[in-house]
Amino acid sequence: KAAVEVVDLGKTYGSGPTAVRALKGISLGFAGGEFAAIMGPSGSGKSTLLHILGALEEPSSGRVVIGGTELSGLSDKKLTLLRRARMGFVFQAYNLIPTLTSEENVMLPVLISGEGTAKYEERLDELFSLVGLGKRRSHRPDELSGGEQQRVAIARALVRGPDLILADEPTGNLDSKTGAGVLDLLRESAARYGQTVVMVTHDARAAAVADRVVFLADGKVVDEAREPDADEIF
Ligand code: ADP
Numbered sequence: 001k002a003a004v005e006v007v008d009l010g011k012t013y014g015s016g017p018t019a020v021r022a023l024k025g026i027s028l029g030f031a032g033g034e035f036a037a038i039m040g041p042s043g044s045g046k047s048t049l050l051h052i053l054g055a056l057e058e059p060s061s062g063r064v065v066i067g068g069t070e071l072s073g074l075s076d077k078k079l080t081l082l083r084r085a086r087m088g089f090v091f092q093a094y095n096l097i098p099t100l101t102s103e104e105n106v107m108l109p110v111l112i113s114g115e116g117t118a119k120y121e122e123r124l125d126e127l128f129s130l131v132g133l134g135k136r137r138s139h140r141p142d143e144l145s146g147g148e149q150q151r152v153a154i155a156r157a158l159v160r161g162p163d164l165i166l167a168d169e170p171t172g173n174l175d176s177k178t179g180a181g182v183l184d185l186l187r188e189s190a191a192r193y194g195q196t197v198v199m200v201t202h203d204a205r206a207a208a209v210a211d212r213v214v215f216l217a218d219g220k221v222v223d224e225a226r227e228p229d230a231d232e233i234f
Pocket residue numbers: 013014020021022040041042043044045046047048049
């Protein structure tokens with residue numbers, strides 16, 4: 001059974017003659033532990049799909065079911081709680097707080113949730129070792145490289161053990177070696193914790209690492225592949 005499922009998803013922005021149909025009936029299921037890439041030309045609906053999966057935007061039609069819970073019935077308050085408890089977001093702009101250390105940034109979702117921080121001591125050790133930043137826990141973002149900042153953002157996305165990790169161009173502004181490290185990390189986390197990772201990417205190397213690649217064009221799924229073909233991507 002899919003951990004994350006979208007059924008006949010439609011999204012229209014605006015109305016009347018200027019309406020834009022960003023998604024035109026998308027149905028997809030993602031298993032726990034699956035690392036999926038979404039690719040497609042600019043304007044094909046990738047970000048819209050990612051935002052709807054993250055309950056950051058509402059679909060115009062169709063259903064989103066996450067861990068057996070259908071999102072459409074939930075209040076905004078419940079959606080916010082669901083995002084905080086079960087989802088992790090890795091966006092291209094790392095959104096780290098400049099005045100906080102790596103460790104404080106990673107702990108932010110825990111602080112926001114109101115959960116006690118005490119039980120996170122071991123988890124932090126584990127996470128910082130997973131992202132290879134054991135010696136950078138007290139550094140602030142401006143003392144870290146881009147790749148290190150992205151890894152802090154990933155540790156933050158993982159800290160509460162989300163079921164679903166949504167990543168928007170996670171390797172977008174990283175050199176290829178650092179990008180490869182970030183991808184390994186996402187794949188390792190999915191495999192180790194059975195998390196579903198859905199990543200939007202233009203990066204053929206990123207897609208090559210994914211278990212599965214879904215191609216969108218004009219708001220529809222046009223192809224799926226296990227191994228992306230460079231001719232299709234560019
Ligand atoms: P992608 O991420 O593949 O580039 P998007 O999901 O951002 O595609 O956009 C899909 C389509 O929806 C595009 O035509 C885009 O212009 C349109 N769109 C996206 N967001 C909005 C919005 N907030 N208002 C109006 N149109 C939008």
